[in-house]
């Protein structure tokens with residue numbers, strides 16, 4: 001090792017450069033990250049975090065994550081369906097051979113502790129488990145450590161307040177959704193999102209808020225980070241596992257709420273022509289919550305106060321805000 005390299009190793013200068021890179025890219029107007037991050041069992045200040053530039057996941061997307069929301073309720077901040085998200089994280093980790101090393105109960109407790117310490121009532125929570133630095137081999141198990149972190153940030157309506165209220169413009173992407181024979185769609189894998197990024201970039205270039213991806217056979221898969229529902233003559237339809245979706249926890253909540261409201265629902269594959277013909281179309285996801293679709297490829301779709309979407313959206317917000325006594329078990333108070 002040369003003198004300069006030795007000096008950098010002693011002072012940690014090389015890693016400081018990487019840290020600066022990771023923390024200095026916030027552009028004006030972007031949301032602030034919360035100051036405390038849970039990392040491998042400890043809460044640490046976010047500015048003290050250092051990431052090695054040979055972190056396996058940085059190069060190959062070899063990690064799994066979750067997106068979870070915490071809402072202010074009359075009884076204080078409550079995390080929505082925390083255990084379901086943590087169970088999905090651990091299931092995703094198992095598929096890629098990541099040894100998380102923390103039980104579901106410990107990760108739930110750690111999530112609540114992170115929310116409490118940061119003092120953000122309406123929070124977006126991002127648990128992430130990934131292969132760290134150790135090897136550039138494509139078989140990281142046993143070579144790279146599994147790193148686990150839980151980060152928190154404020155997040156408003158992901159597709160905008162106006163979008164939640166009046167609906168968003170969506171396009172059918174020219175990018176197809178990866179098939180389950182290529183990558184497991186039920187796994188929330190970091191690298192899987194390159195497919196979504198291409199579709200989201202295309203949507204933005206076409207002036208739309210979101211994109212829906214079709215499967216190779218032309219049926220609908222899902223949006224870049226949401227499941228797709230439509231309603232026709234009072235019947236609610238969404239697709240299932242056979243359509244290469246991430247089976248969303250919001251999707252599952254909405255199906256339960258539809259049953260509460262006596263709205264008949266069916267899970268089956270469908271094509272884009274059914275979306276064009278539908279009375280209503282909406283998207284569900286932790287970030288996007290329940291967002292109506294106001295136009296698909298510039299064809300307007302109705303969003304009416306008395307519609308199925310509006311009723312389900314109201315029921316969903318009642319639920320997450322702790323105003324529905326039937327679903328209090330979905331809330332974990334921080």
Ligand SMILES: Cc1ncc(COP(=O)(O)O)c(C=O)c1O
Nearest residue numbers: 225226227246248249250285286
């Ligand atoms: C690709 C994809 N589909 C669907 C969803 C909706 O899942 P959930 O409702 O669990 O957030 C998400 C968001 O996590 C997603 O990224």
